[in-house]
Amino acid sequence: MPTPESTTRVLLRLRHWARPALPRIALGGLTALGASLLALAVPQVLRVIVNGPLLTAGSQRGVVLGALVVLGLGVLEAFLVWCRRALLLTPGTGVERDMRTDLFRHLLDLPVEFHDRWSGGQLLSRIMSDLGTIRRWTVFGLTMLAVSSATLVVGIGLMLATSWVLGLVYLVGAVPMIWLGFRFREDYKVVARQARDQAGDLATTVEESVHGIRVLKAFGRGDDALDDFVRQADDLRTTEVHKARTLSRVSFALGAIPEAILAVALGFGVVLTSRGELSVGALVAFFATAAVVNGPVERLGMLLAMTLDAKAATDRYLQVMDTASTVRDPQDPVALPAADPAGSRVELSGVHFVHPRGGSDILAGIDLVLEPGETMALVGLTGSGKTTLLQLVPRLYDVTAGSVRIDGVDVRDLTRADLRSAVSIAFEDPILFSASVRENVLLGTDLTGPAADELVREALDVARAGFAYDLPDGLDTVIGEEGLSLSGGQRQRVALARAIAVRPRVLLLDDPLSALDVTTETAVTLRLRRMLTGTTTLVVAHRPSTVALADRVAVLEDGRITGVGRHEDLLSSHPHYRYVLTALSALDDAQPDELAEVRP
Numbered sequence: 001m002p003t004p005e006s007t008t009r010v011l012l013r014l015r016h017w018a019r020p021a022l023p024r025i026a027l028g029g030l031t032a033l034g035a036s037l038l039a040l041a042v043p044q045v046l047r048v049i050v051n052g053p054l055l056t057a058g059s060q061r062g063v064v065l066g067a068l069v070v071l072g073l074g075v076l077e078a079f080l081v082w083c084r085r086a087l088l089l090t091p092g093t094g095v096e097r098d099m100r101t102d103l104f105r106h107l108l109d110l111p112v113e114f115h116d117r118w119s120g121g122q123l124l125s126r127i128m129s130d131l132g133t134i135r136r137w138t139v140f141g142l143t144m145l146a147v148s149s150a151t152l153v154v155g156i157g158l159m160l161a162t163s164w165v166l167g168l169v170y171l172v173g174a175v176p177m178i179w180l181g182f183r184f185r186e187d188y189k190v191v192a193r194q195a196r197d198q199a200g201d202l203a204t205t206v207e208e209s210v211h212g213i214r215v216l217k218a219f220g221r222g223d224d225a226l227d228d229f230v231r232q233a234d235d236l237r238t239t240e241v242h243k244a245r246t247l248s249r250v251s252f253a254l255g256a257i258p259e260a261i262l263a264v265a266l267g268f269g270v271v272l273t274s275r276g277e278l279s280v281g282a283l284v285a286f287f288a289t290a291a292v293v294n295g296p297v298e299r300l301g302m303l304l305a306m307t308l309d310a311k312a313a314t315d316r317y318l319q320v321m322d323t324a325s326t327v328r329d330p331q332d333p334v335a336l337p338a339a340d341p342a343g344s345r346v347e348l349s350g351v352h353f354v355h356p357r358g359g360s361d362i363l364a365g366i367d368l369v370l371e372p373g374e375t376m377a378l379v380g381l382t383g384s385g386k387t388t389l390l391q392l393v394p395r396l397y398d399v400t401a402g403s404v405r406i407d408g409v410d411v412r413d414l415t416r417a418d419l420r421s422a423v424s425i426a427f428e429d430p431i432l433f434s435a436s437v438r439e440n441v442l443l444g445t446d447l448t449g450p451a452a453d454e455l456v457r458e459a460l461d462v463a464r465a466g467f468a469y470d471l472p473d474g475l476d477t478v479i480g481e482e483g484l485s486l487s488g489g490q491r492q493r494v495a496l497a498r499a500i501a502v503r504p505r506v507l508l509l510d511d512p513l514s515a516l517d518v519t520t521e522t523a524v525t526l527r528l529r530r531m532l533t534g535t536t537t538l539v540v541a542h543r544p545s546t547v548a549l550a551d552r553v554a555v556l557e558d559g560r561i562t563g564v565g566r567h568e569d570l571l572s573s574h575p576h577y578r579y580v581l582t583a584l585s586a587l588d589d590a591q592p593d594e595l596a597e598v599r600p
């Protein structure tokens with residue numbers, strides 16, 4: 001386990017994002033400091049008034065003049081407080097926006113393997129509430145901490161200068177307060193982090209439940225989901241209560257100790273004054289200064305808590321930002337050779353893949369060549385690694401050994417932008433974004449205007465997604481999570497159109513037509529074959545009718561390709577192929593003993 005970094009070191013890393021806002025934050029801090037110093041000046045004026053015009057000279061004019069000076073100082077202090085607020089109102093929002101943008105950019109850059117491990121709620125809570133906490137601390141917590149510390153130092157200095165005996169008495173109170181502060185820090189930093197992690201888990205539960213609301217309702221598991229939520233919400237509440245108690249204990253102590261010490265100091269002060277060792281003016285000034293100093297002392301608990309909250313939030317933010325992307329662009333990228341009208345050659349040699357979470361080889365030495373322009377079907381039992389194999393081509397995952405080459409170039413030697421404009425993929429479970437049909441189809445291209453319209457028309461035509469023109473707003477109809485719900489088959493066809501619209505050299509289809517009826521699937525496959533001449537296609541298929549339309553079929557078995565050939569040839573020569581086709585299609589609903597009849 002990595003050793004936790006110190007609070008200062010962690011918070012110092014925020015300067016990277018805070019730099020543009022620092023001049024304004026510093027100016028805000030200076031005005032706050034000015035206001036505090038003015039507050040500290042008032043007792044000194046009081047001392048002069050009491051010792052001079054009031055007690056010695058008995059001058060009414062002098063007292064009025066002194067009162068006017070105090071009033072002037074008060075007005076100036078109020079003005080500086082207003083300036084502080086105005087200066088610190090906006091800079092934090094810029095810091096928050098920049099940090100949020102950087103985090104989102106990094107999330108988009110991180111490989112699929114990272115997103116397999118991290119829940120949406122934990123990322124969401126980092127990008128929303130953690131950054132809010134950091135913003136509040138950068139503008140308010142940080143400046144107030146600096147100003148309060150400076151006020152304390154100057155104030156205690158003035159108190160010592162006014163009366164070193166009374167000053168020392170006051171300082172005795174600092175000993176238990178420092179000890180309490182250390183204890184508070186140790187307790188609070190643990191619960192501060194815990195509360196944030198629990199809030200992230202809670203967000204994950206909400207996200208999963210909302211996402212799977214149909215399943216919960218259909219299975220009548222709403223109450224269970226609620227129980228789960230309430231339990232997590234209770235855990236979070238317990239932690240928040242613990243946090244509040246820890247803070248209120250220290251806040252009480254930081255309020256009570258200085259007051260008690262002042263009572264003792266008052267006793268000493270009166271004795272010193274009666275003995276003539278301290279002037280009345282100095283006594284008044286000492287206690288007026290102490291009243292000013294007590295404010296920052298009482299605030300220290302709250303400011304320390306804000307700082308520890310900000311530390312926990314920054315830790316969580318940096319935890320993601322410090323995760324390096326394992327799928328990166330090469331230092332010296334190679335360009336793909338110009339596209340051959342006949343298509344691209346795709347070659348997998350000795351490919352091994354172990355899932356980053358561990359376990360055994362999912363792919364254990366794949367050797368497979370797709371000739372230019374060929375359509376190859378990939379067939380294997382469920383869980384045999386077909387999706388995994390497809391995902392290695394556009395580097396959604398990287399091979400753990402061996403290589404994937406397109407036209408002779410290792411995909412790891414290409415920039416990801418080049419690779420992904422050459423390779424396109426459609427998944428079985430398509431994700432559509434909350435945007436119009438047109439925008440969804442054009443997701444992978446930068447085309448605009450009439451050329452884009454023509455591309456959309458062509459892609460929808462090949463994918464037999466003509467239904468899109470009949471939607472309420474035609475191709476402008478918003479679909480996806482916030483829009484019109486499409487059927488599974490409709491979604492698959494829009495996703496297929498999206499994959500085609502990239503005009504890729506290599507098209508990967510992960511059973512993208514499984515929700516279609518056999519006739520439509522055959523029609524789409526035939527159309528794909530006719531239209532996509534010059535595109536090398538690898539399609540995961542499970543219906544004999546689709547497989548039969550491929551030029552060749554590759555059989556994936558135990559992490560290896562155990563047969564490559566024409567459908568008819570494999571059907572007669574490859575028992576596992578026969579078994580897989582039967583198991584996956586004709587006997588979809590069959591019982592195990594029925595499957596045994598065809599098992600090789």
Ligand SMILES: Nc1ncnc2c1ncn2[C@@H]1O[C@H](COP(=O)(O)OP(=O)(O)OP(=O)(O)O)[C@@H](O)[C@H]1O
Nearest residue numbers: 116355357362380381382383384385386387388389
């Ligand atoms: N994120 C993951 N973490 C760990 N193991 C995984 C992950 N994704 C897939 N696997 C494992 O990899 C193996 C292959 O999965 P894959 O999805 O490639 O199979 P498939 O042949 O496409 O299956 P299907 O036909 O059911 O879609 C499975 O055993 C699966 O459990």
